[in-house]
Amino acid sequence: MGLAAVLDPRYKMVGVEFQFKKMYPDPTECSKQVDRIHQLCNELVNEYTQQMSFDVSHVSVGVGTKEVDERGNANLFEGDDYMVYLKRRNMTRSSYVNIEFNHYLEEKIHPPNDPNFNVSKWWKNNRMKVKVPAKTAKDIYAIPVSIxxxxxxxxxxxxxxxxxxxxxxxxxxxxxxxx
Structure with missing residues (x-):
């Protein structure tokens, strides 16, 4: 539920901190619990990043074979150096997504009392700006609290x-x- 609160643009980490200060009067325990939620968010975003990178690199790796095309030219993507390049690129992409997620957290909070606000619509409209967090939010909000x-x-x-x-x-x- 903490993850869902962080992925709600009306609350983000500020809302979690506010509620946890009520729940945990001890500042050390409160800070520990807020950090735990923040860490879970980062881990989840990293997991989605890796999954999305795997999907892209898995398709690209299919191109990276040692086949010869119709004209008899060797494929430009042969060898291990292309695989090393893909791994480095995925690592760079992962750190970029962490920056992307942190940028989302630092953005101005949507007014919490807006009666017309729809979380799903907000993520749909902003999915190109923050791709991985949007995919994460889509999956998190699809989970029913209880059936x-x-x-x-x-x-x-x-x-x-x-x-x-x-x-x-x-x-x-x-x-x-x-x-």
């Missing part, structure tokens, strides 16, 4: 924490209750 009603989630005579759930960590219980 069952909250009453049936804990149907053991109205108790939220039953003996078989007593060993769950506090943050997991919180997430279950919120979901």
């Amino acid at each position: 069952i009603t909250s009453e049936s989630a804990f149907s053991t005579s109205g108790r939220v924490i039953s003996p078989h759930r007593a060993k769950l960590k506090q943050d997991i219980i919180e997430a279950l209750m919120c979901g």
